[in-house]
Ligand SMILES: CCCCCCCCCCCCCCCC(=O)SCCNC(=O)CCNC(=O)[C@H](O)C(C)(C)COP(=O)(O)OP(=O)(O)OC[C@H]1O[C@@H](n2cnc3c(N)ncnc32)[C@H](O)[C@@H]1OP(=O)(O)O
């Protein structure tokens with residue numbers, strides 16, 4: 416018992432490492448986890464007093480519990496059996512596939528990360544890049560039944576959309592986004608999950624995957640989780656609004672329980688400078704239409720941006736405007752009787768986004784240029800006329816300065832800084848490679864009304 420034992424140093428080190436790991440996993444990690452859990456619970460309790468729409472217990476459940484709940488859902492269990500039969504594979508293999516899908520989809524949520532860090536970062540990023548303007552938020556949200564599940568429905572212009580809108584919504588609630596498979600890569604994947612985003616695949620979908628995704632969306636909706644969806648399903652490549660993808664909307668409709676209404680809040684976003692504009696335009700001209708954004712392109716951009724800031728040469732990218740439209744109550748929408756509710760809802764939501772799409776000076780200037788104006792006075796006259804028109808049709812119209820010529824000049828200077836135009840006295844020249852950019856911004860204006868014949 417008390418005899419001395421000799422052992423090589425490497426074996427002693429190994430022994431100590433094992434002992435340390437065992438100690439940490441049995442005593443330290445649980446208490447550290449418990450410590451953070453307690454802190455998070457206290458934070459959630461405080462937040463839920465302040466937030467208009469408190470964070471739902473479902474969102475705070477442990478990720479493994481939600482995954483188990485999802486794969487033991489009766490509809491998923493049936494889909495597992497059907498999938499196994501369809502593919503001629505054993506049921507336990509199909510079951511494992513369903514579990515893999517559930518693990519891929521289900522998020523966790525860290526209130527500490529979301530409200531403590533991400534929202535501060537989102538506010539700083541939004542404000543330091545843009546002059547942020549918001550309209551219609553109070554009116555849109557005031558009349559919504561507090562028991563209803565709210566789904567924010569946004570047009571997709573830029574990766575800034577969710578940064579901006581999540582920060583703006585943080586006074587009301589935490590948003591859970593449907594996030595494309597592009598963000599599954601490390602380190603984005605775990606980060607987005609911890610911010611409550613659930614992953615969706617946009618291609619290679621099979622019946623089992625669809626069922627797992629559909630049930631996740633339905634269970635979250637039934638449990639009151641406030642969500643955010645980009646119905647266009649991807650970034651607009653040409654600046655115009657795209658037709659709605661109906662997947663998520665149809666899942667929500669299919670499981671609608673009149674006892675808990677679902678209210679869709681249209682949110683329209685526009686920028687005077689979309690950070691990815693040229694990448695999107697290039698994607699629009701590519702056969703695959705995929706965005707060729709590489710990490711080193713982003714790193715180079717961030718580096719140049721940092722240089723501009725450090726040398727005090729950075730000026731903000733003009734306006735970023737967010738506007739809230741008229742909400743749609745699903746209960747009332749379905750009550751009106753529909754043959755294709757998903758298609759009708761998708762169209763109605765995009766129309767309501769279009770209805771409140773913010774009108775920014777740079778877009779009006781680009782519209783004039785795209786129509787052939789090459790003189791500052793003509794551009795200014797166009798801006799004045801079109802601003803009035805859009806104001807009359809109920810769109811939020813933003814002007815930095817009152818005089819149309821001054822407003823037009825601010826936008827023209829922004830284009831000049833990018834070398835998208837040259838200004839000689841009052842004459843404007845557009846180098847050919849920049850024409851698509853001018854047309855892109857012109858298309859960010861609300862959809863022109865089709866004249867009656
Ligand atoms: C600095 C600090 C930052 C802080 C910040 C914090 C925020 C931290 C979060 C990050 C946030 C990131 C945010 C990323 C933003 C994106 O990644 S956007 C891209 C991902 N999101 C989306 O795509 C959402 C909208 N998309 C959908 O709903 C898609 O439809 C789906 C679900 C992905 C499926 O894809 P799909 O197959 O292309 O879908 P679709 O053609 O619409 O049809 C699917 C189903 O719809 C149904 N359907 C279709 N048409 C109809 C119809 N007419 N009637 C009835 N049903 C129909 C059917 O059930 C159909 O299934 P089948 O019966 O054919 O099998």
Ligand SMILES: O=P(O)(O)OC[C@H](O)CO
Nearest residue numbers: 574595597648649650706
């Ligand atoms: O536009 P995509 O298809 O590249 O999807 C990327 C995401 O929508 C960006 O948020």
